[in-house]
Amino acid sequence: MKTSITENKNIYFLSIIVLLIIWKTASFAYNNEALLPSPESVIISMINLLQSADFIKVLCFTLLRGFAGFILSLIIGSILGTWAGINLYVEKFLTPLLSVIKSTPFMSVILLSLLWLGSEKTPIFAGFLVSFPIIYTNMLQGTRSIDKSLIEMARVYGIDRLHILKDIFFPSTAPFLFAGIASAFSIGWKVTVGAEVLSQPKYAIGTSLWESKIFIEVEILLAWTIYTILISSLIEIFIKIIEKKAIRWKHEI
């Protein structure tokens, strides 16, 4: 077991190193530091950004927007997903709405939302709209997967609703929900930053990306991009840790 974990880690590092080598070679061959900067200069920009006055503000505001959209989708998606999982009519009713949400180009959503909600709320709304269907679908499947015979057993033994919820409903749906959470967050996060590029809130990673493009500061653009990726990966790792704790029984089998 242990060797396979270290092996996985080795492969992980290897893939990052290969990526860096390709990048370095490309920038060397292209030989235009302004358009395709080398990894070193991007790392230097990252450090410079870290020391800049607004860095924390920019990061926190975008994180806040990302989380706001995500939490909204988590709450509304879980409730509607559960409801649809229990009631077939609710599912049928929501299906067209879901397909509309899923197939609307998110650029149209962002542009409309800019007109309706203004620049601060648009990234939240956009993030919510892409992650909501994922949470909803997973929760729907999770609710469907609940073993009804266990609920029957609990009823015969006179277990109250609260304990059925806590000891049967949550553990049954948790694996589905966590699978949804991981992908909903990473997609929602990307779209939130994307929406910021268009909506230009005062402090935002998206706004910073846009500005560095305007001033053709490609190394800063890449530096922000890498920060965006790093944050997303960190949160994904964090979600995995919580998941492992929450559904420990699955890992012990």
Add this chain to the structure above:
Amino acid sequence: MKSDLSIIDLNKSFKELKVFQNLSLQIPLNKITCILGPSGCGKTTLLNILCGIEKADSGILNDFSVLTFSYVFQDARLLPWKTVKENLDFVLKNKYAPSERYGRIEKYLDMVDLQDFKDYYPNKLSGGMKQRVSIARAFAFPSDMLIMDEPFKGLDVKTKKNIIQKFLELWNIDKRTVIFVTHDIEECLMIAEKIIVFSQLPARVLYEDTLNITHNERDMENEQISKIAEHINKIFFQTGY
């Protein structure tokens, strides 16, 4: 002195399918009543009606509504995310204080020889062990009636014998009213104090008998038992089972 439980003129159908048509039964208190019949003869439906999972169309159930039930299902129905110990605790939570629960769990797991496995998750146990947990859970729960729906189906002969033994040990200490449903004549004759044989649908009582032989004297060589077995076999043969 409390009287027997009775089911009078029970009717139940699923759409066109009549399961029970004016079925009447007597269930003696603190005895093991075994309902024997072919599969699909409405045995599980009857149990579900008795413990309130399903509703009868009409009929008098006198008086099941005041009873509390333990249920041993065909499948063990343990929560896979809880250990053996926690599975027992799950049903005892609303009934006892934590310290008392602990003692009860220890006691009943001990009685089914699963003390060493109390921290195991169900997926690590064999079918027979899971069913033993299910039986321990049923006895640990303070019910008036114990319902068993083909609890030994799918177990090999040796495991089955062992579990029946464990069940009878538990029952002899704590004589609850038991309704035991099976399609296996031998199983029925090893356990039952009252035997009720069901026909195919709509279920009627084909045969009723009481067995007054103590459990440890029972085997298929016993004269009374082999006689009853022969008789039931004959009934099944005549009705085409």
